Amino acid sequence: MITALPIVDNQLSNHFTKAHHFVFVDDNGALICSAPNPSLGAGCSGKKHLVDMLLANHADRVVVKNIGAKMLSRLFESKIEVLMTDKGRRSNLQGLLEDPNVTRLVDLSRARTSINFDRKQFEGGCCEQHGHENALENSCCQSLDSLSRQRKNHHRYCKK
Template sequence: MIYAVPSQNFHVGNHFSRSPQIVIMDDRQQVRHIIPWNESDNSCNKKNRWMAIIGTYHVKAVVVRHIGKKMLGHLFDKEVKVFASPAKALITALDLKNLPEIRDTEYGRESRNNHRCGSKRGPTSVLSTTSTLSRSQPHKLGVIKRVYQ
């Protein structure tokens, strides 16, 4: 079976689409390819590229630490198995046969923003509509403290 692992310095990356490289390996833990990310890629490009890599390299399983619910759903739709990795695990030391399999999108994290890939609007911020704030102005996030003039 072919595995794809988000990686940082040959350790399992902390977050699926934010890791600086992807390691493609087989079930005998032989590294076949190391694919670097372009740092300027936005998250939509990285997620689309992930899906392209899964198809191109015939990936059947992904090993992750953290992943978003939407991306996890896309992997399940492509019938890719997803396994959870322990923290700070060295990729070449992973026991692939004994990693717990993730079978539900509840393992994934909710998106921090409402940005949707392909939409014309970018991510929105609560603070983007406020130009100046003072110590006494209430805001959607509560009273902002330590604002100096």
């Protein structure tokens, strides 16, 4: 079984999609590979790319400290098991997985609600909802503040 761990500064990331990279380990905790987080700075489509990256690396499960409801739903839909812990400094995977405080998530009750989702929907949602991928090239897509900020931060929102 391959486990994906979201990592920031050599420890488990406090938030799943904010990890700098992911490490993939086998049941013995041996490193299989490491991959950068495709959702960092990628705007609306980045989280889909994150799930695609997990599947491409054959992740059977992920370990999280915190995760949003929409991402958790995507992982459930992709048949990826999600384990939640409040610890992140364990020296080995086995110790982390055997911790009695690790919980296998089976529903959305432990997920966090997105503080940005309602605002994005009010402002027209993500550009991908309009059928075009390259937000900077399409006139309906605008940054919340300015086009230059949009290019700098790669956040893509559509104007209603």
